[in-house]
Amino acid sequence: MTWTSRVASLWRNLVHKQASERELDEEVRAYAAILEDEHAARGLSPEEARRQALIEMGGMEQVKDQVREVKMGALMETVGQDVRYGLRTLARAPGFTVAAVLALALGIGATTAIFSVVDAVLLRPLPYDHPDRLAVVLTRGTGPVAPGNLLDWRREASSFERMGAAEAWGTNLGGDGRPEHVDGVRVTSDIFPLLGVRPQLGRTFTPEDDRPGQSQVVVLGHRLWQRRFGADASVVGRSITLDGVPHVVVGVMPRGFEFPPFWATGAEMWAPLPLSERAANRSGQSLRAFARLAPGASLDRARAEMATITARLDQEYPGTNRNVVVRTLDDIVVGDVRTALLILLGAVAFVLLIACANVAHMLLARASARHKEVALRAALGASRARVIRQLLTESVVLAGIGGAAGVALAAAALRALIAISPGNLPRLETAGLDGRVLAVTLLVSLVTGITFGLVPALQASRTDLTHSLREGERGSTVGAGRHRLRRLLMASELALALVLLVGAGLMVRTFVALRRFDPGFDPRRVVTAVVSLRGSRSEAPVRRLAFYREALDRVRALPGVTSVSAINHLPLAGDVWGFPFQVEGQPPSAPGESPRAAFRVVMPGYFRTMGLPLVHGRDFTDDDRLGAPGAVIVNEWLAQRVWPGADPIGKRMTLDDLDKNPEWLTVVGVARNAARGKWAATPDEEMYLPLLQSRLYLQREGGPFSFLTLVARTGTDQPAALGPSLRTAVWSVDGNVAVSEVQTMEEVVAGATASPRFYLLLLGSFAAAALVLAALGIYGVMSYAVAQRRNEIGIRMALGARPADVMRLVMNEAAGVVALGAAVGLIVAMGLARFMGGLLYGVGATDPVTFALVAALLTLVALLATYVPARRAVSVDPLQALRAE
């Protein structure tokens, strides 16, 4: 009673307050004026008469206050009565109540669950100070930024208050036992003030820390601090070992702090990022640039200013400042998922609408049954408004119960949702049924109750006693208006369900196409693990190669392993580094215009292990080592682009500048195109270099070059079972290397297709729910319609109509409604499907096959839902039907 009464009085206050206040004021004044007249008539002077009248009134405001109290009390009481009455009525019709509550719980629960996700991911501001003033600067449209460029911009751009940079970083955190690989980010000291966040303990970085060669310091994330340091505050100032080097912890960030919010998510540690030594580097794009707009500066101004600055810089350093883009941080964080989530929210709203239509059906059917009751109340002096209010209260109570059940459903659904989510929904883990979400649920339930209750209530309250009597007498057909309304509801349900089915159908087609997509390699029976030598003695250049060989040998010796190799960045899971290259016999490219290819570095046997066929030439061997002639394997795409129509084997290319005595690499093989960073993306140029020949990977100290991903092909269908022994085998060579991300290649593939699977699962369940609800709705309406026409059918059959004629009569009536609903649904779906474009693969948004199949399926289900009641109609014995009157 508490919330309904509050809402009802709010409604009255909002809508009627002014009018009723004015009335009350007038009434009290009129009363005083009449008193005054009385006193004046007794011969008092006008002033004295007025004084006496006011005394007698006893204060106009107090009188009005008392009236207001009385009115509020009366309102609370009637609402309370209505609620109690509604509950009693519902309890007397348990079948109806359970069906309605289930439909509503489904609709409201799904809406609540999806809304809580949308709220957490899209609606809540990022956990930074004034996040709407934060921007990200990208080069080449979407890419990271070179240090030199960042320093140039920071110096010149005045529309930014601050500009900072971050660079992905990973480190092996030493301690007791095995080192743990921890993801982190290196940041310039202005990042934290730029975000407007403070540490929970200690400090963040100072400009001092930006200087190269300063003492090594780190700031810990809250989760890492709790997990590894037992939330011990004395950790600040203490020294910890990262990659074998002591670092001082200077601060701990508060719970809930996340940075960066996109790319390299999951960072738990931050370290300084000295840039001054890299100021001349304007091509190595490894930084993410963040900026806060200066007070008063708009994003447009910043964009215009950056366009001017970069145009000038690109003349000064050709090819370095092309296509520089400024976007808001929020846009980058949720840009990709916004459409998908809004589609889901729209879909779930459709389910809710269908549920509403269903309950409205049931209420309409009940309203006819309750005609007598309503007529009686009207005869006893209840006004139409009073009857409507009572019926609406009943609907709202029903929606309230549905909403409560829906919240329970949403809690379960949300847990499942988070469990199956693809991991590209930022901040999803913060989604929950908090006050905000529950407030929205409450509002949704209320609006739902009014939505499905209003029309039936209006209909029911239109009591024309003689009319309803006559109808009751004849008992043949229901009022035409109500019937039309019911058909309208049925058609809208069908249309809504069809739109959802089209969405789900398109996702099914997408998913099928994705499953058919050939990644180029064979992901079955392959297990992978990232091995980081950071901080171990095997990282030393003299030991590195020996370690890799030994580790591969020991893994190869494991039972069940048939083939082993290693690669720098695993396709689909790892980074993709684009490297510029030059081709022998072709003129050197202009600066910034060189062709680029993904830079893969592999051990011999990689292609066999991954099941990635070489279409020409040979694999690397142990002889492709330092000192031997440079070798390279390219993919088919690169071969076709660079040497169209020619045999690429024996051709030469280089990663160096052509004018500086380049080191030539001879193409020894051509590999099939393999899926790269993204599943089912168009292929791109890729080159594979032998690790045994890579000075970077064998000799470069520090940096990202002491990582490799082991890949092992096994003879078992359960390659994951090999994970533990693979770790042990690697550790038996050196116990101080970190082994992380042990996963099968099939898991990697599943991760890459997780988003479409997620959307398919959700849209599919919504569509299924919609179909079931719509079918039940149609079944209900038709059963009711047939029951209403029992004696009409009886008369027809008594007069000689054959069952087939009667069947046709009933089915024809339904077919019209089904056709209307399907037609409207198809048109709406056509309009809405194009918003799904970004989620689809291998199928057009207006795919005629999907539309046709879905329309056919829906029509079939609708006609089936009509057939059963129609069948029942003709099985009626005409005599009995007539006698029942």
Next chain:
Amino acid sequence: MAAPSNLLQGTLDLLILKTLTLGEKHGVAIARRIEQVTRGTFVVKPGSLFPALHRMEEAGWLSSSWGESDNNRRARYYQLTAAGRRQLKTETEEWGRISLAIAAALRG
């Protein structure tokens, strides 16, 4: 058995209903009529009359509309509804029972 305050409230309701059986009246006229018929035992102040009228209207016993007073003043006129008449009947019977009971109790 009702508490004294409710008894008084119920009494005022009963008197208002009774007063209005003669036809519609505005607030002052209702108050004067009650003073008159109870020979001044009940002096109905606006502070109790107004809440009572509005409560009874909310309950559906009275309806009201604007009209002109004898002195050409605009005034709110109240009249009995069908529900109001039934209520008067019930309350009159109830009052009869109670007053008899109390009289009997005081005699005894």
